[in-house]
Amino acid sequence: MKVCIIYGSESGNSERAVKAIAKTWQGSNFEIGEIMEGATAAVRGFAALAEQYDFLVVATSSNGEGDPPFNFHPFLKALYAADDAGEKPLTGCGFAVLGFGCSHFDTFQNCPRLTDKLLADLGAIRAVSREECDDSDEDHTKQAKAKWGDAVLKVLQSGKIPSAHVGDWADACTQNGATILDKHDDMLVAAAQGAPSVPLLVFGALAVAAAGVAVSKFAALTGEVAV
Ligand SMILES: Cc1cc2nc3c(=O)[nH]c(=O)nc-3n(C[C@H](O)[C@H](O)[C@H](O)COP(=O)(O)O)c2cc1C
Structure with missing residues (x-):
């Protein structure tokens, strides 16, 4: 199975974490192709990603008021656009999202939650439940990264994408309720500004x-x- 790692990271936390986790993944049933920021993945396009890869590993934080990091903004915008158009370009792909944030914010994990929801809406299969890393709880974050990394590795080593979603985006919410602040309009405003x-x-x-x-x-x- 061919794997692509996509990250969104404002100050490097999510990027460093997912790269470190991926370094520990060893096995014969999969191959990690590229590691790219969300902005690059958005330019590539979902159809091309789905043609080249079987599995998308996505790690992102939230910034501003639940906004995507600067290098993930185009990816979230593209997810919204495909969803608006009723497209399912990621059908056949598996995915797993690792979220970064801080529970001091009301919009805790907003971007990872949105990403998790929209990837499934676009036809990809959630092969591993999202984990929510919290800056204000180091122990939990350590455990969450280890748990998520092991779960993803298990799927990759199996060489098979599950036939149904492992849970729902809302099941994985750890703090501040199972909420999402819709960023649809913000994406459109930013796009209109160009x-x-x-x-x-x-x-x-x-x-x-x-x-x-x-x-x-x-x-x-x-x-x-x-x-
Ligand atoms: C200005 C600012 C805004 C933030 N907004 C949010 C937020 O809305 N929700 C959240 O969960 N975390 C928020 N955070 C916390 C970051 O997501 C967290 O520090 C994360 O580890 C950063 O990862 P990154 O370096 O990969 O972007 C914010 C942090 C900063 C500095």
Whole structure:
């Protein structure tokens, strides 16, 4: 079975964790193909992912008020768009979500929960129940990562994707109730805003150039040589 690892991570926590867990996965029935951020996976597209991979391992945190991390935003947006269109492009794929967050936030685990729900809505089979890692409970997080990593490895080693979902997204909620704050409109607003305007880009380029000149002048003054 071919596996793709997709992550969303604002400060590197989810990324580091899933990479460390995946490093421990050994077996002959599966092969880890690529590890990519959600933004890259969104550009690849669900159809291409499903053609190339049998299993999607997804680790993401929540940021802002239950928003996706910057490098996962396009992936969540694409999940919503496919769901809106009634598409099931991930039929035949298995998946497992590992969530990161902090239970001090009312929107605890919002992005992982949304991701877990939408992946199933798009036809993928939840092969392992989501685990919710909590910054404010180190012991629980350690156990959750180990439990989830072992469960995913078991499925990968079996070489088979279960024929039915292992539970529902709501079953795996550990804190703040089985709630999701719908981010549909936020995704659309961000999409409508689109890329930064041309004047902003020009201003950004000028600022970078000015900073470069200032640094080289300073280096000349101090006799520092760039390597
Ligand atoms: C500004 C900010 C907003 C956050 N918002 C949420 C949130 O809405 N829900 C949640 O569960 N955790 C929230 N968190 C906690 C992060 O998800 C948590 O620290 C996580 O481990 C970060 O993982 P990452 O580095 O992979 O993004 C927030 C953290 C910060 C700094």
